[in-house]
Amino acid sequence: MFLIFALITLVGALLMFRLKNLITAGLSLVLCFIGIAGLFLLLGNPVAAALQIIVYSGAIVVLVLFVIMLLASHEEEKPEKPRGIQRWGSAVTVSALGVGAIWIVKNSKILASPTTPNVDPMTLNRLGASLFREHLVGFEIAGLLLLAAMIAAVSLVKREL
Amino acid sequence: MTPTQAFLSGNLQAYILVALLLFVIGLATVLIRRSLLIQFMGVELMLNAANVALLAFARFRGGDVQGTVFYLFIIAVAACEAAVGLAIVVALYRHKQTTDSDRADSLRQ
Secondary structure (H helix, E strand, O other), X not given: OHHHHHHHHHHHHHHHHHOOEHHHHHHHHHXXXXXXXXXXXXXXXXXXXXXXXXXXXXXXXXXXXXXXHHHOOOEOOOOOOOOHHHHHHHHXXXXXXXXXXXXXXXXXXXXXXXXXXXXXXXXXXXXXHHXXXXXXXXXXXXXXXXXXXXXXXXXXXXXXX | OOHHHHHHOOOXXXXXXXXXXXXXXXXXXXXXXXXXXXXXHHHHHHHHHHHXXXXXXXXXXXXXXXXXXXXXXXHHHHHHHHHHHHHHHHHHHHHHOOOEOOOOOOOOO
16 A cells, blocks of 8 residues: 555656646646645544645645646746756756665664554544644644735735735 | 565655655756746645655654644645745736746846
């Protein structure tokens, strides 16, 4: 099961990276997020899996697709000038980072320790109790942040305030 | 169970590897693609890679609830980032009729 969901996730991410059409790239991002939700289920965390599907593949990707269709820029525009150094430089940097990260994870003794603890799956009950007892201030600040972001988005897009 | 079997059935190492690969693909999208909208999707992918690593560590270190609480806060911040980022893209498109990040490289009008 782990392999299936990991493959769905990585294939969706790679498709998003490669596809030229922005709409299909956004739809493959949905595929990737659904794979991540499956990984969260396997981690014994159905709450996070539900939130992943509702918030990410539901709300955020739909918002992005909405903006893509609104702006009528379905394809990437032709490059103004080649900028070869930047493109090849970033390709080399990213692949070096990827190979280095894989090497470190492969050789890590702590990550490979074979402990698979039997823990209870996360429930909304436990999450809510911790959220409203220990993290109440953070919760309120997150609400304030969302309000501020909403006002900022409206004032950025509105022509004259 | 041999290490390879443990890896394929999903131990901590496998989850961290998936998270790292997701992060690298997201970073490649931000650095190599030119459209601001797809760069934005790459940023979302990197945030999700962090989430996968966070929840994997939370599970394999004893199933603590704090990991999921922080996942909630990360989602809230990502939603704010989505709203403001897309508003900036829309404002830029109105101003310059482009969503190409290479064409939006001057601070002047």
